[in-house]
Amino acid sequence: MDIVLRAAAVFFVLLFLTRVIGQRELGSLQPFDLILLVVLGDLIQQGVTHDDYSVTGATMAIATFAILTVAVSWLSFRFRRIRPILDGEPLVILQDGKLIERNLRRERITLEEVAEEARQQQIASLEDVAWAVLETNGKISFIPKNRS
Numbered sequence: 001m002d003i004v005l006r007a008a009a010v011f012f013v014l015l016f017l018t019r020v021i022g023q024r025e026l027g028s029l030q031p032f033d034l035i036l037l038v039v040l041g042d043l044i045q046q047g048v049t050h051d052d053y054s055v056t057g058a059t060m061a062i063a064t065f066a067i068l069t070v071a072v073s074w075l076s077f078r079f080r081r082i083r084p085i086l087d088g089e090p091l092v093i094l095q096d097g098k099l100i101e102r103n104l105r106r107e108r109i110t111l112e113e114v115a116e117e118a119r120q121q122q123i124a125s126l127e128d129v130a131w132a133v134l135e136t137n138g139k140i141s142f143i144p145k146n147r148s
Contacts, residue, residue, distance in 0.1 A: 007064035094132035
């Protein structure tokens with residue numbers, strides 16, 4: 001039972017951290033970030049299972065994470081009001097070709113990063129964009145202006 005409680009505590013700490021870190025950071029992992037995630041996984045395992053190296057202990061920890069993941073997903077689906085807390089919300093970062101500085105600072109995104117993402121989506125100039133939205137998965141969606 002101790003493993004289940006530690007796994008649940010770690011699960012909620014990780015859920016909180018992913019909300020605090022921000023959408024953009026999680027959507028663009030650099031090689032060093034990937035290494036940190038692997039190290040973090042090992043540290044979490046040590047904190048959850050402690051000195052218990054049994055298959056039962058590992059199964060209990062994995063089952064706890066799986067059940068809590070499904071529960072959080074169900075809560076997000078079922079209760080619209082807590083969805084922004086659990087999943088985050090899309091954030092408008094550009095409107096009518098003009099960057100929204102407050103939102104860029106909030107997510108720690110630079111003009112260069114927005115321009116790079118636009119180029120990757122074959123958008124030559126940010127002035128050609130009606131809306132740019134930072135999605136909950138960390139990617140930026142661009143909606144071009146209508147040229148009639």
